Amino acid sequence: MIKVENVSGGYHQKKVIDNVSFEVKKGEIFGILGPNGSGKTTVLKMLSGQFPVSKGSICINGRSIQDYKIKDLAKKVAVLPQINEISFSYTVKETVKLGRYAYQKGIFPSWKIEDENAVQNAIQLTNISHLADCPLDLLSGGEKQRVFLARALAQEPEILLLDEPTNHLDIQHQISLFDSLNHWVKEKQLTVVAIFHDLNMASLYCSRLLLLNEGKVISLDEPQNVLQEEQLYNVYHTKLIKRQHPNVPTPLITLSPSKGVERDDIFSMLKTKQSRETIIVESSKPLKTLSSAVINSGFSWSKFFTNRHVDMNYNIDDPESELKDYLTTIGIDPTYTVAMMTAARLEDAVFKIIELAQFSLYVVVTAGVSNAVDVSKAYLRTDFVYTPGTINTWIFIDGNLPDSAFVQAMMTATEAKVRAIHENNILDPETKTMATGTSTDSLLIASTQTGYFLEYAGTITPLGRAIGQAVFSATNEAIQKYLRRMGSLS
Ligand SMILES: Nc1ncnc2c1ncn2[C@@H]1O[C@H](COP(=O)(O)OP(=O)(O)OP(=O)(O)O)[C@@H](O)[C@H]1O
Numbered sequence: 001m002i003k004v005e006n007v008s009g010g011y012h013q014k015k016v017i018d019n020v021s022f023e024v025k026k027g028e029i030f031g032i033l034g035p036n037g038s039g040k041t042t043v044l045k046m047l048s049g050q051f052p053v054s055k056g057s058i059c060i061n062g063r064s065i066q067d068y069k070i071k072d073l074a075k076k077v078a079v080l081p082q083i084n085e086i087s088f089s090y091t092v093k094e095t096v097k098l099g100r101y102a103y104q105k106g107i108f109p110s111w112k113i114e115d116e117n118a119v120q121n122a123i124q125l126t127n128i129s130h131l132a133d134c135p136l137d138l139l140s141g142g143e144k145q146r147v148f149l150a151r152a153l154a155q156e157p158e159i160l161l162l163d164e165p166t167n168h169l170d171i172q173h174q175i176s177l178f179d180s181l182n183h184w185v186k187e188k189q190l191t192v193v194a195i196f197h198d199l200n201m202a203s204l205y206c207s208r209l210l211l212l213n214e215g216k217v218i219s220l221d222e223p224q225n226v227l228q229e230e231q232l233y234n235v236y237h238t239k240l241i242k243r244q245h246p247n248v249p250t251p252l253i254t255l256s257p258s259k260g261v262e263r264d265d266i267f268s269m270l271k272t273k274q275s276r277e278t279i280i281v282e283s284s285k286p287l288k289t290l291s292s293a294v295i296n297s298g299f300s301w302s303k304f305f306t307n308r309h310v311d312m313n314y315n316i317d318d319p320e321s322e323l324k325d326y327l328t329t330i331g332i333d334p335t336y337t338v339a340m341m342t343a344a345r346l347e348d349a350v351f352k353i354i355e356l357a358q359f360s361l362y363v364v365v366t367a368g369v370s371n372a373v374d375v376s377k378a379y380l381r382t383d384f385v386y387t388p389g390t391i392n393t394w395i396f397i398d399g400n401l402p403d404s405a406f407v408q409a410m411m412t413a414t415e416a417k418v419r420a421i422h423e424n425n426i427l428d429p430e431t432k433t434m435a436t437g438t439s440t441d442s443l444l445i446a447s448t449q450t451g452y453f454l455e456y457a458g459t460i461t462p463l464g465r466a467i468g469q470a471v472f473s474a475t476n477e478a479i480q481k482y483l484r485r486m487g488s489l490s
Pocket of ligand 1: 011016034035036037038039040041042043
């Protein structure tokens, strides 16, 4: 549909676009990204024929844009410019009607029913009917943006060129604009080329992206490949972190403050309180966590970590609500709390510290193994009752871990726990085979995300070795305390 081949151009003697090539398919939403002054608007102006190319060619439907008459090109291509460029005193409806200019013939323009329908449709689609008679100058930035979008749509173009279309829109209107564009793209085979500063909007709605810097193509690909941390750093000179959207297969880019990330002293940050009812670790700063806890499982940022003792017969329909209520009664805000439960005696908790040159670990383990299970034989069981037997393991780290290291830390800690269970010959009481855990074990990895970058936490990495050592010895001791209390160890 659009073919840009080896295009260069600029203002006066200054080359602003340098040998740019890309194609946009019919029915595609194509995004152009790049820092201020990288040439995005100039490329868009070249596509609409407003700005000449000095080298290379631009074709629409196989025909060079230079060969189109102005009105014919205007029927194919509509432009939504940056709205701060525009100021005039028409009403909203008059402004939208300007979109039909290309369809007017002769010196005395005739307004036909098709023109009126196109204007009404555009006004409805952009949700500005209530503003139809308002003077444009009295509208807010976002309202004006929708009016100019309506004007572009009234043109009934095949190609819509949008220069920062979400610039003045609130979140609701940003999403509703691109949801509508998505719909028109599918329904009417509209082709959209849009400039974005918001990388996440581009990632969510564009099938492909063009990343420009200093007028050159840096990357041209699907969002997953264009939105790479290193590539973005080279272009924007800003640290950006790539994550995956929780329920759409696109990347999410998060900003990170540029201030330093000096290593925190985890031992002065954490305060531990232990009673028969609860163990509470309170951190003076939020820690990034990955856990399988009852409250705030998955990833969270939390300041409180609680392990509450409950009776062996604890059996409640909604343990999460009950535990939240409990936390509130003891003055802890559940929003910032990773909370677990156990029937194990909290007096038998084991605390371990490992201090190394690059990072330190603080590990807390409580263990009760009456619910021991051999995972390889668990399919033979018929009981599915939730009983809080449980080995609960907490690992606090003063390092900076990527998500992958959190996952590896969980694997390493689990292996260390299993090894401690085997060390104590704990059997699954049903199958009489060696247990691998209990039916309700929980695990927490909590990290300051400051200090050294700890890229890996597998078993033979420095972090993995420390986790293996601390979790094994803490779990081993906690199991032995439990066995002693139960009278099966002297
Ligand atoms: N009319 C003009 N005359 C001279 N130079 C211009 C003109 N318009 C733009 N430029 C220059 O061309 C370069 C590219 O500008 P362009 O507007 O295409 O960048 P952009 O990527 O759209 O930037 P932004 O993100 O700030 O909107 C800039 O260095 C700019 O100063």
